[in-house]
């Protein structure tokens with residue numbers, strides 16, 4: 001079972017990206033989490049660019065989606081909405097058939113960002129009929145450094161929460 005974990009933040013010390021790396025490290029046997037860190041390299045989506053040959057970063061993104069059994073997204077809120085880079089990445093997937101049946105679940109690294117979450121849920125339930133809104137894990141990591149997040153996620157209680165989340169998502173993906 002392989003999950004592609006996409007961060008909505010391109011920030012070097014992103015709490016969302018650090019969360020996904022900690023989730024990768026906590027993955028139980030049989031579950032592999034691959035963190036995708038390429039959203040900043042995707043060109044701005046235009047249908048004009050959707051020819052037989054896609055821009056190389058887009059093709060890499062598509063290949064990573066295709067190779068995954070499920071997608072996990074963790075994103076900050078920017079101006080009460082989905083960050084442009086993440087929305088752009090999702091836009092690249094809309095006209096193809098890679099995303100429509102792909103299981104998707106959310107993680108969230110902040111106690112804030114509910115407007116973004118509400119909008120992201122609308123978007124994801126539009127692009128995939130297997131977006132699982134109920135499967136959601138929220139950790140309060142805002143303003144923490146990547147090292148602090150690694151330590152926080154290594155705490156037995158948090159590690160167990162992450163493992164339960166991954167097991168539940170794996171079950172959902174198998175179903």
Ligand SMILES: Cc1cc2nc3c(=O)[nH]c(=O)nc-3n(C[C@H](O)[C@H](O)[C@H](O)COP(=O)(O)O)c2cc1C
Pocket residue numbers: 009010011013014015016017075076077078079080081109110112113142143
């Ligand atoms: C351009 C910009 C806009 C933001 N807008 C909001 C917002 O509308 N609401 C909010 O709660 N936080 C907002 N924030 C704060 C981020 O959501 C918050 O710092 C988040 O934890 C950053 O995630 P990251 O560590 O993964 O980059 C904004 C931050 C930036 C840089």
